[in-house]
Amino acid sequence: MESTLSTKHLLGIKYITESDIRLIFDTATQFKEVINRPIKKVPSLRDVTIANLFFENSTRTRISFELAEKRLSADTVNFSAAASSVKKGETLLDTVNNILSMKVDMVVMRHPAPGAPMFLSNHIDANIINAGDGTHEHPTQGLLDAYSMVEKVGDLQGKHILIVGDIKHSRVALSNIFCLQKLGAKVMVCGPPTLIPKHISNLGVLVSHDLKKALEWCDVANILRIQLERQDIKFIPSLREYSKFYGVNKTLLNQLNKEVVIMHPGPMNRGVEISSDVADSDQSIILQQVENGVAIRMAVLYLLAGKR
Ligand code: CP
Numbered sequence: 001m002e003s004t005l006s007t008k009h010l011l012g013i014k015y016i017t018e019s020d021i022r023l024i025f026d027t028a029t030q031f032k033e034v035i036n037r038p039i040k041k042v043p044s045l046r047d048v049t050i051a052n053l054f055f056e057n058s059t060r061t062r063i064s065f066e067l068a069e070k071r072l073s074a075d076t077v078n079f080s081a082a083a084s085s086v087k088k089g090e091t092l093l094d095t096v097n098n099i100l101s102m103k104v105d106m107v108v109m110r111h112p113a114p115g116a117p118m119f120l121s122n123h124i125d126a127n128i129i130n131a132g133d134g135t136h137e138h139p140t141q142g143l144l145d146a147y148s149m150v151e152k153v154g155d156l157q158g159k160h161i162l163i164v165g166d167i168k169h170s171r172v173a174l175s176n177i178f179c180l181q182k183l184g185a186k187v188m189v190c191g192p193p194t195l196i197p198k199h200i201s202n203l204g205v206l207v208s209h210d211l212k213k214a215l216e217w218c219d220v221a222n223i224l225r226i227q228l229e230r231q232d233i234k235f236i237p238s239l240r241e242y243s244k245f246y247g248v249n250k251t252l253l254n255q256l257n258k259e260v261v262i263m264h265p266g267p268m269n270r271g272v273e274i275s276s277d278v279a280d281s282d283q284s285i286i287l288q289q290v291e292n293g294v295a296i297r298m299a300v301l302y303l304l305a306g307k308r
Helices: 018-035 060-071 092-100 116-121 139-153 171-182 211-217 239-246 250-254 286-305
Strands: 049-054 075-080 106-111 127-133 160-164 186-190 206-208 220-223 261-263
Touching (some): 018 060, 018 139, 018 171, 018 286, 060 075, 060 106, 060 139, 092 106, 127 139, 127 286, 139 171, 139 220, 139 261, 139 286, 171 186, 186 211, 206 211, 211 250, 261 286
Parallel strands (some): 049 106, 160 220, 186 206
16 A cells, blocks of 8 residues: 555545545544544644635534644644635635745635635645535545444445435535445435436436435445535425435334444434434444544645645
8 A cells, every 4th residue: 555645635535546545544543543542642743834714614624623733733723714804805815825925834625616625726835625615525524434434334345335315415425425436335325306416326326215225225324414505496395304205213224124324424403314313323423423533634634744
């Protein structure tokens, strides 16, 4: 296996190799051991300054990156669009160039426009890490989801992974699909026809509109929320109806002949796509996903810093 990444930026799982993914996983496993020690900090990024630029809301990703940076001893600056000069009409490039003139080495960016991190990577010298760009990709989420699956069910070669919900508006779905396929898993998406992109089978995924059959097929189910904030028209009649046909609840899971591992990237809408008795059950590894997020982000930051 290679000891460095094939890329200077993490713009999407589409642009990295299987070897990159396995290197990130091996490095994350070492950092997971570090963050479970009494002294959780290492000096690896002591001379590195990282800007966290969040042009969209976030809880998990933002806190997770900030923690990962602190655990690696990096210097960090945090930027939130809501409290910045973006509100006065400044362009993305001007905003970022101003921040970079303060000698920033790496940029972690969440932005509502698909392709915004790639645009930046073509114009500035810092390492760019995509923390979610519109409906395009959320690569560190794809990595931490796949890593959590490997931890739970072992190597993903030939494993059956189901992604349930609003596939159409989800950047997590696309990053999951690319990551899981690169690791040899078979992927199925399930949801109402209006929330599944028409040509998604061209990516080599199976498509189902029958949740019970899809759950019978899979080893692991990653359940996504309905992204109402990205829907300018109604894609489903009501959340109640969505929940009736596509909500994962204990009654449904009890009807299966197997125990499926349950995941959710968050934020969860309890009672809509997942019931509380499933989210909080022993079948669920939702909080392990969050824990693994810090180790995965430490690995990504550490390995990309080595490409500077
Ligand atoms: N999973 C995820 O991206 O969550 P946040 O939007 O809270 O960062």
